[in-house]
Structure formats: C-alpha cells, structure tokens
Amino acid sequence: MTDPETRITHRVSQYSNMTDSLIIAGREFRSRLILGSGKYASFELMAKALEASGTEMVTVAVRRVNLTDRSQESLLDHIDSKKYHILPNTAGCYSADEAIRTAMLAREVLDNNWIKLEVIGDERTLFPDNQGLLEATGKLVKEGFVVLPYFNDDLIVARRLIDAGAAAVMPLAAPIGSGLGIQNFTNLRILREQVREVPLIVDAGVGTASDATVAMEAGVDGVLMNTGIAGSDDPVSMAEAMNFAVRAGRLAYLAGRIPRKLYASASSPVTGMIE
Amino acid sequence: MSIIVNGKETQLPEGAAINDLILSLGLTAQRLAVELNGRIVRRADWDSTRISEGDRVEIVHFVGGGEE
Numbered sequence: 270m271t272d273p274e275t276r277i278t279h280r281v282s283q284y285s286n287m288t289d290s291l292i293i294a295g296r297e298f299r300s301r302l303i304l305g306s307g308k309y310a311s312f313e314l315m316a317k318a319l320e321a322s323g324t325e326m327v328t329v330a331v332r333r334v335n336l337t338d339r340s341q342e343s344l345l346d347h348i349d350s351k352k353y354h355i356l357p358n359t360a361g362c363y364s365a366d367e368a369i370r371t372a373m374l375a376r377e378v379l380d381n382n383w384i385k386l387e388v389i390g391d392e393r394t395l396f397p398d399n400q401g402l403l404e405a406t407g408k409l410v411k412e413g414f415v416v417l418p419y420f421n422d423d424l425i426v427a428r429r430l431i432d433a434g435a436a437a438v439m440p441l442a443a444p445i446g447s448g449l450g451i452q453n454f455t456n457l458r459i460l461r462e463q464v465r466e467v468p469l470i471v472d473a474g475v476g477t478a479s480d481a482t483v484a485m486e487a488g489v490d491g492v493l494m495n496t497g498i499a500g501s502d503d504p505v506s507m508a509e510a511m512n513f514a515v516r517a518g519r520l521a522y523l524a525g526r527i528p529r530k531l532y533a534s535a536s537s538p539v540t541g542m543i544e
Numbered sequence: 545m546s547i548i549v550n551g552k553e554t555q556l557p558e559g560a561a562i563n564d565l566i567l568s569l570g571l572t573a574q575r576l577a578v579e580l581n582g583r584i585v586r587r588a589d590w591d592s593t594r595i596s597e598g599d600r601v602e603i604v605h606f607v608g609g610g611e612e
Contacts, residue, residue, distance in 0.1 A: 305610015
C-alpha cells in the first residue's frame with residue numbers, strides 16, 4: 270500500500286533516469302539485498318553468489334583465529350571491500366556486554382564502525398533479547414557506531430531502537446535459517462507504514478525468491494538473507510533469483526498494485542463485439 | 545613465560561610485545577583485532593604493548609556468517 274507521494278518520489282525502473290537507492294547512515298546502496306557470508310561450501314562459491322546477487326553489502330561474523338589450523342584462508346581475501354561494504358555482526362552474542370565487546374573488536378579489524386547488532390535471547394528460536402538489544406544499541410551509538418539491530422517485528426521495539434539511534438531497523442520475518450518466509454505480513458505492513466525515520470530491512474526467514482518479493486512488495490527498504498541462498502542446492506542461481514526477486518518486489522511496490530476485488534472485470538472492450 | 549591465547553596456553557619469550565606474538569603465530573598478513581586482558585590493543589600500539597606472564601590475549605578475525 271504505497272501512498273501516492275512515495276510512489277512519485279521513489280518511482281524508478283530501467284525506463285527512468287532516477288535512481289532508487291537504499292541509503293543507510295548517508296551511505297548509498299544501489300542494491301536492496303544484503304547477504305550473509307556463512308554456510309557456503311567454499312569461499313569461491315560464496316564469491317560467485319555475492320556477484321550473482323548484485324549485493325553491495327555483506328555481513329561477516331567475528332570469531333577467534335584458529336591457532337592450530339594455520340592453513341585457513343582469510344574470508345576477507347574473497348570479499349572485495351571496494352565492491353562490497355562489510356557489515357560485521359554480533360551473531361552468537363547472548364548479552365549486551367558480549368555484543369558490545371564483539372562490536373568493538375569488529376571495528377578494529379577493518380576500521381569500520383558499522384555493526385549488525387544481534388543480542389540473542391533464546392538458543393532454540395534465536396529470537397532477540399529486546400532489552401539487551403536496546404541497551405547495546407544505545408551504548409554503541411554513543412561510541413560512534415552505525416547500528417543495524419536485528420529485532421522481533423514489533424513496532425514499539427522499533428520505535429525504541431530508533432530513539433536509541435539505530436541507523437536502520439531489521440525485523441525478522443521468521444526464525445533465522447527457518448526459510449518460512451514472511452510469517453506476519455500484517456505486522457510488516459504496519460511497520461512499513463509507521464517506520465519512516467530509518468530504513469526498514471527484513472532480516473531472517475526468507476526461504477525462496479517469492480518470500481523476498483513479498484517482503485519488498487510490503488514496501489520494506491531491503492532484505493538481508495544468508496541461509497536461503499547458501500543452503501540452496503545451487504547458491505549462485507538462487508543468488509541471481511534473489512537479485513531479481515528483490516528488484517521485482519521493489520518495482521511492484523513503487524508501481525502500486527491494483528486493489529483486490531472479488532469479481533471479474535474485463536480488460537478487453539465490452540463494445541464492438543461482432544454480432 | 546606462559547600466557548593464554550584464544551583460550552589456549554602458549555609460551556612466549558619474556559618481554560614480548562603483541563607484535564612478537566602475531567609474528568610468532570604467522571598472522572602478520574591477516575586483518576585482525578587483538579584484546580589484551582579484555583582491552584582492545586590498537587594496531588598502532590602492537591609494537592609497544594608488552595605481554596606479561598599469565599596475560600589473556602584474544603585474537604579475532606572475520607569469518608563467514610550471517611546470523612545466529
């Protein structure tokens with residue numbers, strides 16, 4: 270449900286000269302797809318999937334260097350940081366303190382102050398601990414971070430995160446890695462209508478291309494995914510599918526869908542029929 | 545002297561600096577972040593920051609990951 274003003278100001282297609290960029294904290298991205306870098310069979314496969322997806326932002330995890338296996342290649346050798354903006358994450362952190370510590374370390378690795386903030390509250394569901402998330406968001410923003418928090422699709426939490434200085438808010442659509450797609454479309458639409466201050470990015474739950482399109486058709490500003498691509502049988506093809514899916518959903522949102530009606534309405538003229 | 549690196553006991557000559565540890569581990573080419581006893585040591589200070597017996601060092605880098 271686009272309001273007419275949004276439609277006009279954001280209208281874009283290959284037939285238009287206007288660009289339709291995603292802007293987070295003043296940084297412009299031509300692609301609205303953000304990719305994770307985990308679960309690929311090899312770095313080479315990951316690199317090909319990144320390329321096929323058209324993404325410009327890739328999230329990475331922070332972990333101890335393995336001191337016993339020095340043969341390990343470096344992930345960053347396979348992600349061109351000129352082409353992709355690196356978005357370190359605090360995946361696996363179960364408290365605000367742990368997430369803050371991880372963010373601080375991440376900032377040192379590449380001198381990059383962006384962080385995809387996760388404070389997990391439960392191992393089985395990987396649902397976020399919203400209280401810890403709010404605390405960590407506030408503290409990291411004060412430390413000068415650009416914070417992109419992963420949270421439950423809850424409007425009130427979104428507002429509090431924005432008040433705390435989040436640069437974008439990233440609601441889950443379904444549990445991480447579940448591939449269930451958009452489980453609460455109504456919530457997502459409400460979030461879209463109410464969250465206007467910062468970009469709204471669906472983070473987690475996308476299982477296949479149509480899920481990404483559905484999210485984008487709801488008007489969200491972007492989609493972040495990892496397992497949906499890396500876990501598919503052919504990650505490079507799925508990455509390309511997601512590339513199209515996000516763009517298709519975006520264009521459909523901007524174009525403004527027709528209202529749903531119960532009965533038929535002919536698209537051919539009803540006059541001039543032969544008799 | 546004996547120190548703990550990424551949770552593992554490691555031997556290092558007395559008076560070694562962070563830089564010496566990174567060298568001895570063969571990690572010079574990697575992009576890393578280092579914590580000494582819970583405090584980040586900036587790369588510019590690796591040379592001048594000495595490690596003492598029993599210190600705990602964390603050396604981290606980026607790995608593939610999206611969310612979890």
